[in-house]
Amino acid sequence: MSNKVFQQNLNDKKGPQPGGPYLIQMLFKEPVDMPDKDEMTAVMEKHIGAVECFCRDKKMAGFAALDHIAEFQDGKCPVQLMVMKCDKFKGKGFDAFLMSQMWDCQEDRERIFRECRYQVVATDMLAAALPALERANLDADFVEALAELYPTCEAFYFQSCGKLLLAEDVRSHQIEGSDRFIRFGVNVRFFNIEGTEDMLIDTVGMSTLFLPDLQYHFHGMDPNGVVNHAYNVASYILEHDNPIQDGETVDGVENGQMSREIQWKCQYEDAMIQPPRGVLDINMGDYASGKR
Template identity: 85%
Template sequence: MPWPEGEGGYLIQMLFKEPVAMPDKEKMTAAMEKHIGAVKCFCYDKKTAGFAALEHIAEFKDGKAPVQLMVMGCSKFKGKGFDTFLMSQMWDCQEDRERIFRECRYQVVAADMLAAALPALERANLDADFLEALAELYPTCEAFYFQNCGKLFLAEDVRSHQIEGPDRFIRFGVNVRFFNTKGTEDMLIDTLGMGTLFLPDLQYHFHGMDPNWVVNHAYNAASYILANDNPIQDGETVDGIVNGKMSREIQWKCRYEEALVQPARGVLDIHMGEFAAGQRQESTCN
C-alpha cells in the first residue's frame, strides 16, 4: 500500500518467515505507551490495530486531531516489486537481502497517519519511537523494510542500535544511494526519504573523491537539515570535505534542482567545487 512520498504515511514493512498473530490489545497498548507516551487504542481486531498518539496533535484548517499509528494484520509477502535497481541500494543488508526475500513469506505493515501535519522534528522522533515499539512487539520479525527510502535492515540491527533522538529517523528512514555514471569516472550520491518530512533530499555529482567521504557528508548534512528545519537557502554554502572530514576551509554552493535519478523530486544539489561533475551542475552553480 504505497503512499506518495511526503503526502502519506511513513510505511514500515516487517518481514517474517512464519505467520504471526496480532499481539494482544493490552500488550500493544503497553508497548506503545512505553515508547511513545499516552495513546488510545481506537480499533483492534485480527486485521487492524489503531492507536491515537495523544501527545502528538496534528493541526488542520478545520481542527485538530491526534496522529494515528496503524498496524495491519499478518498477510502474505511475495517479494515482488524489488527489482535490481531497488536491491542495489540496500547497503545495510547486502549479504542477506536475497535470502530475506527468498525466505520471508509473510509481512506486517505499519504506518503513521495524519503525521504529515506535524513539524518535521516531532514526526521524525514519533516515527522512530513507533519503530522501537514495533520491534519489541514482534520478536520473530526477520527484517524491516522502509518503503519511503528503500532501506532494508535485519531486525537485530534495528533492535540493537544505540542512536538517540531524530538521528534514528536518518538511520532508518533516509537512504544514501550511490551510482556510477556509465562510461565515465563520474559518480552520483543522493538521499531518499527526507521528503517524507517535507525536507529536501541531497544530491552530489562528482569525481575524484572517495565516495565514502561523500556518503558521510550526506548523512551529516541530512541530520543538520532535520535538526534545524532546513535553514539552507538557494545559493548558500555548506562546509566541504578536507581529508575525509567536514571543514569550514572549503565551502560548497547549494542549489535547489530536479533530481538526476528517480524518483522525480526536488533536491538540494551540492556543487563540490573542483570535484564537481556534469555540465548541468557547473552551469547552474558557478
C-alpha cells in the same frame, strides 16, 4: 557493488509522495499473531507516550498518539498509528534497481527475500501535519515499539526510502533523537555513471518530512566520505528545519572528514535519478561533475 546497468527514468512517478505515509514492512519467516490489545498498548506507551487503542480486531490495530496533535484548517486530532494483520509476502515490487541500493543488508538481502514469506505492515496517518522534527521522532519511536512487539521479525523495509535493515540492527542501535529517523527513514544511494568517471550520491526519504533530499554529482573523491557527508547534512537539515538557502554553502570534505576550510555551494534543483523530487544539489568544487 552492483555491476548492473540501470536507465535514468524520471518519468517513473512511483516514488514516495512528499509528506506521504511512513510505511513500514516487517518481514518474517513464519506467520505471526498480532499481540493482544493490552500488550500493544503498554509497549506503545513505553515508546511513544500516551496512546489510546481505538480499534483492535483480526485485521488491524489502531492507536491514537495523544501527545502528537495534527492541526488542520477545520480542526485537530491525534496522529494515528496503524498495524495490519500478518499477511503473505511475495516480494513483488522489489526490482533490481531497488535491491541495488540496499547497502545496509548487502550480505543478507537475497536471503531475506528468499526466506521471508510473511509481512506485517504498519503506517502513520495524519502525521504529515506535524512539524518535521516531531514527526521524525514519533516515527522512530513507532519503529522501536514495533521491534519490541514483534521479536521474530527478521527485517524492516522502509518503503518511503527503499532501505532494508536487519531487525537486530534496529533493536540494538545506540542512536538518539531524530538521527534515528535518518537511520531508519533516509537512504543514501550510490551510482556510477556509465561511460564516465562520474559518480552520483543522493538521498531518498527526506521528502516524507517535506524536507529536501540531497544530491552530489562528482568525480575523483572516495564516495564513502561523501556518503557520510550526506548523512551529516541530512541530520543538520532535520534538526534545524532546513535553514540552507539557495546559493549558501556547507562545510566540504577533506581527507574523508568534514572541514570548515572547504565550502561547497548548495542549489535547489530537480533530481537527476528517479524518483522525481526536488533536491538540494551540493556542488563539490574541484570534484564537481556536470554543469550547474
